[in-house]
Amino acid sequence: MLSLPIDIQPKDAVKEIKEINDKITKGLEFLSNLKDEDVDIGTAPKETVYTEDKLKLYHYLPTRDDLLGTPLLIVYALVNRYLVADLQEDRSLVRNLVNEGLDTYLIEWGDPAPADKYLTVDDYVNGYVDNCVDFLRERHGVDKINILGICQGGTLATCYSALHPDKVANLVLTVTPIDFHPGWDPENPEIGLLFNWGKGVDVELMVDAYGNVPADVLNFTFLLVKPFALNFGKYHDMLDILDNEKAMMNFLRMEKWLFDGPDAAGEAYREFVRDFMRDNQLVKNEKMIGDRLVDLGNLTMPILNCYATADHLVPPHCSKILGEKAGTDDYTEMAIPSGHIGIYVGGKSQKMLAPGVAKWLRERT
Amino acid sequence: MADWTEQAEQMLKTWTEAQKNVWDSWQDLAGRAVGAQPKPQAFAMNPMEWFQQSMSLWTDPAGVARDAGRQVFGSQFSMMRNLELLTRAWQLVTPRLDAGQDWRSPLSGFTTDWFQQITGMSGNMLEMSKDTQALWQSYLGEWGPLLKPWLSSAIEATGSGHLGEMMLGGAGLNRLLTMGQDDLQAGPFAGLAEIPSMGVTREHQAKILRAFDAFVDLRKVMLEFNKMTIGAMNKAVETVMEALVEKGKTGEKIRSVRDLNRLWLESADKVFTRMYASEEYLKAQRELSAAGMSYKLMQQEVVEMLLKSLNLPTRSELDDAYKTLYELRKEVKALKKTVREQTKPVMETPAIETKPTAQTTETPTIEAKPAAQNAIKQVETKTTAKKVPVRKKTAAPAEPAS
Numbered sequence: 001m002l003s004l005p006i007d008i009q010p011k012d013a014v015k016e017i018k019e020i021n022d023k024i025t026k027g028l029e030f031l032s033n034l035k036d037e038d039v040d041i042g043t044a045p046k047e048t049v050y051t052e053d054k055l056k057l058y059h060y061l062p063t064r065d066d067l068l069g070t071p072l073l074i075v076y077a078l079v080n081r082y083l084v085a086d087l088q089e090d091r092s093l094v095r096n097l098v099n100e101g102l103d104t105y106l107i108e109w110g111d112p113a114p115a116d117k118y119l120t121v122d123d124y125v126n127g128y129v130d131n132c133v134d135f136l137r138e139r140h141g142v143d144k145i146n147i148l149g150i151c152q153g154g155t156l157a158t159c160y161s162a163l164h165p166d167k168v169a170n171l172v173l174t175v176t177p178i179d180f181h182p183g184w185d186p187e188n189p190e191i192g193l194l195f196n197w198g199k200g201v202d203v204e205l206m207v208d209a210y211g212n213v214p215a216d217v218l219n220f221t222f223l224l225v226k227p228f229a230l231n232f233g234k235y236h237d238m239l240d241i242l243d244n245e246k247a248m249m250n251f252l253r254m255e256k257w258l259f260d261g262p263d264a265a266g267e268a269y270r271e272f273v274r275d276f277m278r279d280n281q282l283v284k285n286e287k288m289i290g291d292r293l294v295d296l297g298n299l300t301m302p303i304l305n306c307y308a309t310a311d312h313l314v315p316p317h318c319s320k321i322l323g324e325k326a327g328t329d330d331y332t333e334m335a336i337p338s339g340h341i342g343i344y345v346g347g348k349s350q351k352m353l354a355p356g357v358a359k360w361l362r363e364r365t
Numbered sequence: 366m367a368d369w370t371e372q373a374e375q376m377l378k379t380w381t382e383a384q385k386n387v388w389d390s391w392q393d394l395a396g397r398a399v400g401a402q403p404k405p406q407a408f409a410m411n412p413m414e415w416f417q418q419s420m421s422l423w424t425d426p427a428g429v430a431r432d433a434g435r436q437v438f439g440s441q442f443s444m445m446r447n448l449e450l451l452t453r454a455w456q457l458v459t460p461r462l463d464a465g466q467d468w469r470s471p472l473s474g475f476t477t478d479w480f481q482q483i484t485g486m487s488g489n490m491l492e493m494s495k496d497t498q499a500l501w502q503s504y505l506g507e508w509g510p511l512l513k514p515w516l517s518s519a520i521e522a523t524g525s526g527h528l529g530e531m532m533l534g535g536a537g538l539n540r541l542l543t544m545g546q547d548d549l550q551a552g553p554f555a556g557l558a559e560i561p562s563m564g565v566t567r568e569h570q571a572k573i574l575r576a577f578d579a580f581v582d583l584r585k586v587m588l589e590f591n592k593m594t595i596g597a598m599n600k601a602v603e604t605v606m607e608a609l610v611e612k613g614k615t616g617e618k619i620r621s622v623r624d625l626n627r628l629w630l631e632s633a634d635k636v637f638t639r640m641y642a643s644e645e646y647l648k649a650q651r652e653l654s655a656a657g658m659s660y661k662l663m664q665q666e667v668v669e670m671l672l673k674s675l676n677l678p679t680r681s682e683l684d685d686a687y688k689t690l691y692e693l694r695k696e697v698k699a700l701k702k703t704v705r706e707q708t709k710p711v712m713e714t715p716a717i718e719t720k721p722t723a724q725t726t727e728t729p730t731i732e733a734k735p736a737a738q739n740a741i742k743q744v745e746t747k748t749t750a751k752k753v754p755v756r757k758k759t760a761a762p763a764e765p766a767s
Contacts, residue, residue, distance in 0.1 A: 005612035118691040189642035209658040
């Protein structure tokens with residue numbers, strides 16, 4: 001006869017529930033004294049140096065004298081907010097870059113309103129990004145600047161660099177999808193799942209129905225990849241930190257970032273899902289932006305391609321394919337042992353990503 | 366045999382009683398936090414609602430802290446429910462295992478009932494199709510008063526217990542009766558909107574009925590999707606049972622509720638992720654998404670009709686205005702760029718130099734030293750530039766910075 005493998009004795013259950021109870025009580029007393037603004041993210045000192053429509057170009061205030069002469073422009077994704085690059089003081093890509101002596105700028109896209117629903121990828125790449133680049137070239141008196149792309153922002157930065165190689169000195173990419181068809185690994189079905197879903201979505205109907213695609217819809221899709229772990233599991237685990245204010249604040253910052261994304265401008269979203277995710281035009285050198293072909297062979301500037309080894313959203317090979325396609329003869333890869341988000345907020349990567357980027361850039365400037 | 370049944374029952378009882386202590390403490394906590402609070406008895410009726418009311422009193426109503434607190438609290442409920450589910454499932458499985466009988470089929474029936482009970486889903490498609498009036502009323506529930514001018518006869522017919530055959534006809538009924546069946550595409554599914562209608566409200570009625578068609582289609586694919594989800598839940602429970610059997614054989618014990626819960630969450634995620642990657646799921650997801658969006662578009666058509674009747678701007682009209690705005694904005698930007706290029710001074714002006722500032726954690730964020738409307742104006746134009754040398758190097762080897 002099988003014995004019951006669940007052996008939770010009454011005294012153990014009482015003890016466990018008491019512990020949970022104590023933690024919840026403590027944790028909620030702490031939570032009940034918090035205001036939303038106490039959960040501070042994006043605190044690295046900065047100034048706005050350029051605006052256009054809803055876009056703001058931030059300049060992060062330098063902390064040392066020996067700045068690298070060429071400014072670095074960070075291009076963030078169109079989904080979620082840039083704040084993951086500056087989540088908290090000790091987990092901040094931008095602070096780390098600034099502390100490495102890089103004169104760092106970042107584009108915040110702002111929240112698309114219904115009136116922005118017609119913005120296309122062309123408007124983002126050849127409009128906003130190009131205007132920011134021109135602004136920085138003028139501001140710093142240089143012909144070319146350095147660009148760092150984050151996730152989808154890396155895809156946009158890649159397109160931009162291929163279309164305007166004369167304005168880009170060095171291109172740094174982080175967890176950037178270039179090949180959107182990751183295939184399917186039966187042993188690890190979650191790897192590349194979002195891209196596989198994206199291929200099947202009737203994005204035409206979706207954008208027609210929504211206009212701008214709501215952030216909640218995008219969030220829901222992210223959560224669906226691991227519905228139990230992401231909707232329940234992490235809150236179970238949160239019990240372990242409920243009585244630890246520092247850990248709780250870190251947790252809340254991440255929650256704030258996760259659930260406070262902007263809507264996605266409809267036409268750009270349609271174009272991105274259709275041309276990049278479904279038809280995989282970028283890696284095939286078939287993507288047209290405006291009236292010009294994005295030819296990865298035009299990427300003749302030095303490229304540093306940083307990927308996360310445990311990235312299930314953008315599997316490493318979806319990024320690394322760039323090494324075979326880019327026209328440059330100065331191509332470097334940097335592997336960070338983390339997941340997709342961990343590359344920016346993980347403890348280990350704080351000591352790896354920004355220092356690695358800075359070292360690589362200094363060697364080329 | 367009675368041994369483990371008793372043990373399982375005892376365990377559930379203990380856990381439930383212990384959990385009740387948590388709720389009591391919560392109510393104490395709520396009492397301390399604020400004077401006014403949701404009534405304690407409300408907790409027994411709907412603990413989650415009670416909790417949400419309490420939290421909204423304690424914390425910033427829009428705050429991330431409240432959301433996180435709610436999630437923690439919700440996770441306690443799910444933990445308790447999972448414990449009960451798995452224990453009951455184990456009670457069902459083990460006698461059959463001991464007797465060498467099939468345990469998967471009865472388990473599947475049990476978990477299907479369980480999840481239907483929790484989610485309020487009706488698993489019986491025909492139950493729903495028998496009640497076409499309910500579906501029609503449900504649809505009208507969203508619109509009833511607004512659509513009255515155009516649908517008064519139908520609403521009266523439905524209200525009086527008749528479905529209003531003049532509108533739905535046999536086609537609509539067939540459409541509903543075949544919900545959940547495999548040969549959906551082959552049946553006589555002529556759209557409701559195709560049923561001829563007459564009079565000045567004809568076009569309006571057609572829109573309303575097209576929306577009803579989309580409403581029915583959406584319900585249909587939702588039921589299919591739900592069936593698939595419940596199938597995955599069944600599989601997940603089955604997977605946990607298999608894991609427990611293995612542990613039972615080796616004598617390995619799970620000694621805390623949280624460990625059991627972890628086993629459940631991990632197993633369920635694995636099953637679901639595998640399902641997500643299947644063609645069957647991708648098809649169901651596509652159909653659900655398309656049906657949802659189609660219904661949304663049909664809803665918008667009906668809303669447009671209502672807005673027009675009130676002489677209010679419609680979404681289509683706003684979209685036209687947005688498009689014009691977008692095109693004008695582009696044109697203005699292009700013109701400005703051209704003008705700027707043409708008026709660029711020949712003389713150089715020095716580039717802005719960035720002064721370093723000391724880093725301090727106390728430094729407040731300097732926001733929006735507002736750039737000029739068009740920020741290019743803000744910086745004196747400058748045409749030169751120091752050349753940034755681009756060094757060509759051979760490809761460097763992969764550089765794991767570890």
